[in-house]
Amino acid sequence: MTTAVCPGSYDPFTLGHRFVVERTAARFDRVVVAVVVNPNKQGMFTVDERIELIREDCADLPNVEVRSWSGLLVDLVGETDVPTIVKGLRSETDFAYEIPMAQMNRELADAETLFMLTDPKYAHVSSSLVKEVARLEGDVSPYLSSHVHRALIAKVEGVRTV
Template sequence: MSKACCPGSFDPMTQGHLDIFRRAARLFDELIITVVVNPNKQGMFTTDERIALIEENVADLPGVTVEQWTGLLVDYARERDVACIVKGLRNSTDFDYELPMAGMNQHLTGVETAFLTTSPQYSYVSSSLVKEVFKLGGDVSALVPANVQAALDAKAGR
C-alpha cells in the first residue's frame, strides 16, 4: 500500500492546492494532507479552521485524510510510515526552494519527495497573494473553493 503526505500551511487553501490534492490522491492508496503548524506564525485561520475547510473539499476523495503536525516533517513521515512527500511546484523558484528540503528529508529518513507541477491556470496562485488581494478588497472567488471564500468573507465581516 502506497502512502504519501502533502504538507503545507494552507492558510488559506487555494484551488491550486485542491488540484494537487486531487491529482496526488489518484497516485497513492492513502494521502494525508498534513497541515503543518508553525507556532511562530499567526495565521489568518486557526489550524482547526484550515483542517475543516480542507476536509470539506476532499470528502469525496477515497483514502484522503487531513491531520495537523508541529515539528519536523520527516518525524511525521517516520511516525506515519509515509513513503513519499508530495509537493506542488508553480515555478522554478518553488523548485529551488523545495529541492534542498527534499534532499535533506531523503538523507535523514529515506523518505522520497514527488513534485507535481501546478496546472497552468493556478501557476500564479499562492495563499500569500490570495490573502493580500483579499485584504485589499480584490475578488479572489475564482482562486479559492467556495467554502474558503465564505470563510474569508466571514473573517472580514463581509
C-alpha cells in the same frame, strides 16, 4: 498500500492546493494532507479551521485524510510510515526553495519527495497573495472553493471591523 503526504500551511487552501491533492489521490492509495504548524507564523485561520476547510473541500476524495503536524516533517513520515512526500510547484522559485528540504528529508528519513506541477491557471496563486487581494476587497473567488471563499471573506470582514 501506497501512501503519500502533502504538507503545507494551507492558509487558506486554494484550488491550486486542491489540484495537487486530487492528482496525488489518483496516484496513491492513501493521502495524508498535513497542515504544518509553524510557531513563527501567525495564520489567518487557526489550524483547526484549516483542517475543517480542507476536509470539506476534499470530502469527495475518500482516500484523503487531513491532520495537523508540528515539528520535523520526517518525524511525521516515520510516525505514519509514509515514504513519499508530494509537493506542488508553481515555478522555478518553488523548486529552488524545495530542493534542499527534499534532500534533507531523504537524508534524515529516506523519504522521497515527488514534485507535481500545478495547473498553469493556478501557477500565480499563493495563499499569501489570495489573502492580500481579499483584504483589499479584490475578487479571489476564482482561486478558492466556494466554502473556503466564504470563510475567507468572513475572516477579512471580521478583521476590517476590529
